[in-house]
Amino acid sequence: MTQAQPVPEPSLHHPNEPDTERLEAATSTFRMLADPTRLHILWLLSQEPADVSQLVARTGASRTSVSQHLAKLRFSALVSTRKEHRHVIYSISDGHLGRLVQEGLNHADHRVSGEPTHE
Amino acid sequence: MTQAQPVPEPSLHHPNEPDTERLEAATSTFRMLADPTRLHILWLLSQEPADVSQLVARTGASRTSVSQHLAKLRFSALVSTRKEHRHVIYSISDGHLGRLVQEGLNHADHRVSGEPTHE
């Protein structure tokens, strides 16, 4: 168990240098957010749980596509499932993720709205 | 110009459905964050501006790789440059981006630390 102790290093103004493991973990999450269909799915799930058919209808993507994206998200443990009768209900497993999705969309909004950089 | 007024819509618990344009803008940003080297570069730049050689040294990547990643970031307008003598100094152009990077790393941290989902 690695202690949560701050860095023993003297170098400062570096909160804590992200090591390879952290970087890859973060990029693997970002990679999941880097597809329009998947991002749309995650946004929908961040609003409320839904089954596959609803996601298909709301995203406008094909069943195959949605299914495969959901498989990836499940495999990455970003979503969780529960079964209800004939339907498989998906939900976001981590509240943080929803915030990340929203922030990404906000950031995009600012860039689309024309604002050069803002702050 | 679009008013900052809240949604005039009756539909609720949907802050505002992201359209294709927004989704693609957001994913294009996320795609930039979806590479370890690039994420490392952006994290370094979120701490302080740096020139290419410093970034090469700190990331451990090849000059070619760093140069090409910087080209993409420049093209995506996520970083800006200024020249100083022989050196090209890169900096993050948007403060929001730094936050996004940091949140991604935090999220990754939680998943690496073993915490199942947290919250």
Next chain:
DNA sequence: CGTTAAAGTGCACAGGTACGCACTCATGCA
């Protein structure tokens, strides 16, 4: 039972991307 709907999967193909190699461009300095 058989039927139908919901969801998931294997396969093949197209498109994108990260990287290294070799090269060029630009600039400060002796």
Next chain:
DNA sequence: TGCATGAGTGCGTACCTGTGCACTTTAACG
């Protein structure tokens, strides 16, 4: 004017990923 150094680029390659088609699996309902 050379020359060394910092930075950027074209190209080829290996790899990864998103998608559609066809098929299978599972389970409710008559």
